[in-house]
Amino acid sequence: AQSVTQPDIHITVSEGASLELRCNYSYGATPYLFWYVQSPGQGLQLLLKYFSGDTLVQGIKGFEAEFKRSQSSFNLRKPSVHWSDAAEYFCAVAPKRNTDKLIFGTGTRLQVFP
């Protein structure tokens, strides 16, 4: 079955530290891949997306993600975390090119300490 796994439910980092949030997907072909962020009381905001081409994708707010086909992974990274990055992060896939629904992971809650 198609699935998206975010193995880390909760991550805590210090401000200024680097960050990596993990995402693995299970699907026969490479799907379209997305990272969304949800701040408290807010809707989801797209950080970045990958369709094809360069496997390192740059997004907003200083985030980037790297697609690794061999590992079926699409991990999100940021070199230096800011306190305002505290939020919940969702990895999502669109499994088929003619299917528009998104399948989401369970999310990773990021806490940032000063």
Next chain:
Amino acid sequence: GAGVSQSPSNKVTEKGKDVELRCDPISGHTALYWYRQSLGQGLEFLIYFQGNSAPDKSGLPSDRFSAERTGGSVSTLTIQRTQQEDSAVYLCASSFTGGSQETQYFGPGTRLLVL
């Protein structure tokens, strides 16, 4: 410009009552999606509207759930005979033309609590 708006932002209802949740997509967006975010299930797709095409209802969990989109714009998600397991945040999203490569823009959600 204005983003996706949803109303009400919070709704408390009693078990067995019907509720209607409203979504106003971004002007000009032809695709509209409903998702449900709950503690036990995470974020789940419910239904998708694209232009005048028949909606994709494959994510609706039961026949108590229905949705319509009037005039290709505003959408209403209706839950009949609500159950406690319907308690969740219901998120609406829209995109310009639909399609997997389109960015979906999400509203702030309606938090539903069924007592």
